[in-house]
Amino acid sequence: MPAALKARIAARVADTNFSAYVSEVLAREGIRPSIGSVGDAYDNALMECVIGLFKTECIRTTVFQPGPYRNVTDVEWATAGWVDWHNNRRLHSSLEYQTPEEFEHAHYAALNREPAPV
Secondary structure (H helix, E strand, O other): OOHHHHHHHHHHHOOOOHHHHHHHHHHHOOOOOOOOOOOOOOOOHHHHHHHHHHHHHHHOOOOOOOOOOOOHHHHHHHHHHHHHHHHHOOOEHHHOOEOHHHHHHHHHHHHOOOOOOO
């Protein structure tokens, strides 16, 4: 991410109208919100839930980063580790305490049970 963009985002983070700013950036880049009203990118309960999990499991712990975050790169590396863990290795009660990867593999294996032609 270019330094100028980082500076603009950092300046806007403290702004009380940050959600509107994010909506403007998304619109300018041609990215539309998946649900919610037009121009309201953060009106999404699932997004807010994942952000809460991210803050709790990644940012406020030392599981994915030893010690305090010193710069944006530290946060980016911790985020990459958390996303990998969240998408591939976390155990989830809704998936019968399997990892998402195991559950997905079992799902597709069940779909492909056609006998092979003889």
